[in-house]
Amino acid sequence: MIRLTDVHKSFGRKQVLRGVTLHVPKGQSMVIIGGSGTGKSVTIKSVLGLVEPDKGQIEVDGQDVHQGDRDAFLARFGMLFQGGALFDSLPVWQNVAFRLLRGALKRPKAEARDIAIEKLRRVGLKPDVADLFPSELSGGMQKRVGLARAIAADPEIIFFDEPTTGLDPIMAGVINELIREIVTEMGATTMTITHDMTSVRTIADRVAMLHDGVIQWEGPIGEMDAASDPYLQQFIHGRAEGPIEAVRSAASYSPRPRCWRCWGCKAVCICRSCSPSPCAVSGPVPQTRAFWRGCRR
Amino acid sequence: MTLILSPLAALGRNVLSILATVGQMAIFAFHAVTHVFRPPWYWREFGQALIQIGWLSLPVVGMTALFTGGALALQIYSGGARFQAEFAVPSIVAIGMVRELGPVLGGLMVAARVASSIAAEIGTMKVTEQIDALVTLSTHPMKYLTVPRVLAATLAVPLLVAVGDSIGIFGGYLVGVTRLDFNAAVYLKNTVDFLELWDVTSGLIKGAVFGFIVALCGCYFGMHSGRGAQGVGRATKGAVVASSVMIFAANYILTEVFFAA
Secondary structure: EEEEEEEEEEEOOOOEEEEEEEEEOOOOOEEEEEOOOOOOOHHHHHHHHOOOOEEEEEOOOOOOOOOOOOHHHHEEEEOOOOOOOOOOOOHHHHHHHHHHHOOOOOOHHHHHHHHHHHHHOOHHHHHHHHOOHHHHHHHEEEEEEEHHHHHHHOOOOOEEOOOOOOOOHHHHHOOOHHHHHHHHHHOOOOEEEOOHHHHHHHHEEEEEEEEOOOEEEEHHHOOOOOOHHHHHHHHHHHHOOOOOOOOOOOOOOOOOOOHHHOHHHHHHHOOHHHOOOOOEEEOOOOOOOOHHHHOOO | OOHHHHHHHHHHHHHHHHHHHHHHHHHHHHHHHHHOOOOOOOOHHHHHHHHHHHHHHHHHHHHHHHHHHHHHHHHHHHHHHHHHHHHHHHHHHHHHHHHHHOOOOOOOOHHHHHHHHHHHHHHHHHHHHHHHHHOOOOHHHHHHHHHHHHHHHHHHHHHHHHHHHHHHHHHHHHHHHHOOOOOHHHHHEEEEEOOOOHHHHHHHHHHHHHHHHHHHHHHHHOOOOOOOHHHHHHHHHHHHHHHHHHHHHHHHHHHHHHHHH
């Protein structure tokens, strides 16, 4: 269904994805785990075309995601964003029915509203929530509205970006159960990003661990606990010790000194001592005249 | 030598950065204009933008015009007294308001009120992934966010300028009649006699250009907002500064085109 082959992506000098290869079979729930900043969100945004990969291929049903009718392609997807990403200026029901009120899937307003209320009910919200604005809802309710919007047009593929982040354990459990139920009920193919191991165990059919820009481990959820991969084991058990550098000790940490003549600029420094860029010089920061002289342009 | 080169290098970096921004804005403006003529059109968003930019800016533009018209009448009266030209107050107030002060001050007030608001709104939408959400919901952010605002501002600001011109002339009339002892009928006659259609039209064209600039700057800086509150703050500041400077520059160019000959 979804196939990523050797996908690379960099932002400036920071290489986020270094060759991600992953296959998500049709109707399966794939959960991607990994530490913060390892490129999980970039991976799913690459599939949606929100981020353009530098290299590699992404296919959905054998078709390159960057070719063909973009609207028709996106109409197959639903996405729940980490913060909900609800439109502040629209009431809840118009958020949920956004896709049904415009574009190729446009329906009459009354029908779109009925569908929105039905989807809200599906995620455990009462019809009187429909006319509220997102700012009037709690975090958990906003997540549910986001979930209702993601499933409003009955998409074939749904992405969940950290669906339980910022929620209390009970609400997180409710959202996890909802996602599992909806995925089973709709038969959709899903990709979920999370740090929450309870979510992983509730939602996943398969698990992939992303570390250092590549898929470190991938397999069925049933094999996860018995897997021998030390990175995976450290992550799922939340250990501070292991191959994943978790804590940088105070002794080994030293802030990168900057050439103060560059006025702390973030641009490329051209002074000889600082070469190559950026404005880093080795050793302690000698804020002295001698250093000033040494740092010639 | 290094002491001389350092500031020059910094200046060069800033100039390059400004030129890059100008280039990106030109491309953004081109896309915005081309999208105006291609469906889908979001009429509801256009209507809302028209109210936000036009109707709700009316009080601030009106107040600015009223006080400016009054102050202009006083200045022309006291300045004109040096060469016995006090009688010219009505005509100079009318021409000054309609050709120059109405469009420029109206444009600046709209820039302060609208460019900041658009940049902050779109910037916040970007930071909270609402723009990504729009894309995943098969909605082009340029069509949904930029086109309605640019179109609404281009149509609404000339109307605001027209209202501002009238209020500004009325401000001059009030001061002229109540403080400077002008005859009301003579003041009005002088205003009408000396004002030409082209004076009014040129001011309205300026208003349309300024409206386009204001909405474009708001949308551009919002769409290119950095992360977090600081990023949105910078985008807002950038939108107001850029639109104000561009209004002055465009005003000079248009005045040169309209009246130099």
